[in-house]
Amino acid sequence: MDKELKKAAADLKAEFNxxxxxxxxxxxxxxxxxxxxxxxxxxKCSLAExxxxxxxxxxxxxxxxxxxxxxxxxxxxxLYKE
Numbered sequence: 001m002d003k004e005l006k007k008a009a010a011d012l013k014a015e016f017n018x019x020x021x022x023x024x025x026x027x028x029x030x031x032x033x034x035x036x037x038x039x040x041x042x043x044k045c046s047l048a049e050x051x052x053x054x055x056x057x058x059x060x061x062x063x064x065x066x067x068x069x070x071x072x073x074x075x076x077x078x079l080y081k082e
Contacts, residue, residue: 002070005040005070005078005080006070006071006078008040009040009042009070009071009078012040012041012042012078013042014042014043014044014076015034015041015042015043016030016031016034016041016042016043016044017043017044017045017046018043018044018045018046018047018057018061019046019047020046020047022047023057023060023061023064028061028064028065031043031061031065031079032065032081035065035067035079035080035081036081039080039081039082040070040078040079040080041078041079042076042077042078042079043058043061043076043077043078043079044075044076045057045058045075045076045077046075048075051072054072054075054077055072057077058072058077058079061077061079062079065079065081066081067079067080067081068080068081
């Protein structure tokens with residue numbers, strides 16, 4: 001399943017940008033609604049200064065939403081939720 005999700009994510013464009021406002025309730029609500037409709041979403045992280053920071057933010061968002069972190073690539077990350 002992991003390979004299938006990564007393949008599906010390759011064609012997605014980032015629909016959300018995690019920027020200067022950080023991880024807010026509004027940001028999480030928007031992503032959660034998108035995940036309910038599509039199960040898979042890609043998020044750009046403008047806050048991340050390096051790969052470690054990106055992974056941190058990605059894991060925090062995934063944890064808050066009860067989603068699975070599919071992958072991090074560049075300054076984007078992909079989440080999946082059934």
